[in-house]
Amino acid sequence: MHEIIKLAKSNYTFKASLLIFITIISYAFLLNNINLWSDELYSVLMAKDSFSDMWELLTTEDSKPPLYYLYLKFILFLFPKKYEIFGAHFASFLLLVLAQIFAFVSVKKDYGDKVALWLIAFIMLLPHSLWLALEVRTYMLSSLLLLMAFVYGLRLTRTPTTSDFYKFGIASILALYSHYYCAIFLMFLYLFILIILIKDKTFNKYGYSFLVTTSIVAICFLPWVFIPLSNGGNISKYWYVNMDFVKFSWRFFTNPLQPEIFQSYFFIATVFSVVTFNFIIVTGVFDFKCFSHKLQRAILIGVFSFIATYVLLLVISYMLRPIVTARYLKIFSLILYFVGAIVVSQIKILQKPVIFSLVIGFIFTYADIRAISFDNEYKRAVSDIRKFISKDTTILATDNANLFCEYYLPEYKCAIITDEHGEILRLKNLKKYLYLYNKEPTEDMFVLSIYNTVSNDCIEYKSTYRFGQSVSLCKINKDLAKHFLLQSLNKRLNK
Secondary structure, X not given: OHHHHXXXXXXXXXXXHHHHHHHHHHHHOOOOOOOOOXXXXXXXXXXXXXXXXXXXXXXXXXXXXXXXXXXHHHHHHOOOHHHHHHHHHHHHHHHHHHHHHHHHHHHHHHHHHHHHHHHHHHHHHOHHHHHHOOOOOOHHHHHHHHHHHHHHHHHOOOOOOHHHHHHHHHHHHHHHOOOHHHHHHHXXXXXXXXXXXXXXXXXXXXXXXXXXXHHHHHHHHHHHHHHHHXXXXXXXXXXXXXXXXXXXXXXXXOOOOOOOOOOOOOHHHHHHHHHHHHHHHHHHHOOOOOOOHHHHHHXXXXXXXXXXXXXXXXXXXXXXXXOOOOOHHHHHHHHHHHHHHHHHHHOHHHHHHHHHHHHHHHHHHHHHHHHHHOOOHHHHHXXXXXXXXXXXXXXXXXXXXXXXXXXXXXXXXXXXXXXXOOOOXXXXXXXXXXXXXXXXXXXXXXXXXXXXOOOOOEEEEOOOOOXXXXXXXXXXXXXXXXXXXXXXXXXXXXX
16 A cells, blocks of 8 residues: 555656646535626627627727637536536636646646746636636636646757647637737747747757738738728727726736725635746746756746736826736746746755745635635626515616626616726617617606615615625615616617
8 A cells, every 4th residue: 555655655646746736626516606796797698699699899889809708608608507607617626627627738848847836736726717717708718718828939049840730720719819918928938939939949850830910910810901991999998998997907916806806805815826826937038057958948938928018008007098907917927837847846945935825825815716606796786676676677687787687687687887987889779779868857766876876775785705796786765767768878879
């Protein structure tokens, strides 16, 4: 028995498989998440649209690349309506497990057992992952595709095969069609690869294949670039990202879950875990003595591609328009995990403290995520509305509550109202009830809101663990209702 245990401890396949199995089991307890917050509602509603409706929204309202919505559409097709919310969260969870499998196979092939094992462990334990694996947004997909493009791209700086160029090109195209942040990161990654090919005097040998790959990737992405260039200004004119988000984007390095998770008494463990991990990366960047040339190159390209991307996003945000937030930076999580895995695998003195901090952070962050996942306030709000408000009553939906109304209360007529800073999403659904704007309001009306309170006469369905994600149901008088409807038509709906 002792020999069997000893063999198991030294066996890469056993240890990696065990970590992946623990990930699947532990995360599975969170999969039956009962909630979809406003951005997640948008994802699910988009995925449920017909292809023509989806295309119309993407080219007139959203302008984000379509890959995630198409992927989510496929996953939801596999689940009955009854388990739709489960299926939506499963889509991201599946991608997290695929990231571990990619590490198990491809990272091991290029960088050995130790780096692969640490990467698999980081994917399981770091707080970023607990959010990435469950949120119904593109960030987990984008993060996985960037990691794949990064690993395949690094192969081009050594002795690449023809298949490596194919893999790098395909991963790049898919990443580009998942999120625009990927385009900025890949721009710097391609630049660093080109510099290395020239520096190593291998450009004559591999330069033609690299330039062909680059050209094909650019040509494949070019059609979608015209969409934000042609209508992005109108689409994003009232986008919710503002300079406050930009100023606090650094929180990605201390608490990547902020502002989603309220600062509960578990919060400090998340910060401790993330700050420790980032310190490890800094340690690796400034201590190259124990790294091989290949590992040094991977660290430098990973770190400086990320830094250059973040700096450029900040420059764009301050000079043109706000576009960077802490939540979007989670797209680069797996790249940083990979760099951290290289550092920890080579510096033994760091390994035990890292495991301690990550396990502590995982346990307490897990408790926070669980509290969010099974918060019943949304369900209570839906139940009360159906119980006490007639289906014939028009509900005014402000901020992103129109998404809440469309998904959770499809039998109700919701007229979207907004101030000059509010968003209007899914314009087609708004037009469905456009006749309500010219209809005389009744004496008592109700406003449904997720972010703002529009009256003192409100019932709050407040989540303990969410900033700004509570539901408010407010009673307003006829005159105020008329004011909201006219304001919305004149300011935002171009009457």
